[in-house]
Amino acid sequence: MVKRSRLAVTGAHYGLKDWLAQRVTAVLMVIYLVILASMIFFAAPQDFSSWKTLFSQQWLRIATFVFFICLFWHAWVGMRNILMDYVHAIQLRLLAQITVIVALMGYLVWIADILWG
Numbered sequence: 282m283v284k285r286s287r288l289a290v291t292g293a294h295y296g297l298k299d300w301l302a303q304r305v306t307a308v309l310m311v312i313y314l315v316i317l318a319s320m321i322f323f324a325a326p327q328d329f330s331s332w333k334t335l336f337s338q339q340w341l342r343i344a345t346f347v348f349f350i351c352l353f354w355h356a357w358v359g360m361r362n363i364l365m366d367y368v369h370a371i372q373l374r375l376l377a378q379i380t381v382i383v384a385l386m387g388y389l390v391w392i393a394d395i396l397w398g
Contacts, residue, residue, distance in 0.1 A: 306351040313348040
């Protein structure tokens with residue numbers, strides 16, 4: 282009989298939710314990238330002012346922000362799973378997870394500032 286510590290945090294209950302989150306965020310990111318690539322292909326921005334004009338459209342700013350939300354959520358799920366698999370010390374894993382969360386949230390605020398600042 283195998284005894285498990287009550288303090289051990291396992292990721293077994295994340296399986297289906299993580300799998301679905303990774304697939305949904307990946308599909309949304311691919312859709313955005315196809316739309317953005319086609320816009321760049323047809324508009325062919327050459328300088329800063331044409332890039333600024335391209336991203337002055339509110340729907341593209343929102344789509345870009347949603348893209349980065351999906352990217353960071355995708356990254357969080359992957360990083361959390363890696364940390365749960367390979368960092369066995371609970372305190373160190375918690376510190377690493379908090380560091381990843383703070384970094385991703387900081388990047389999201391930075392992206393919002395770039396898009397609407």
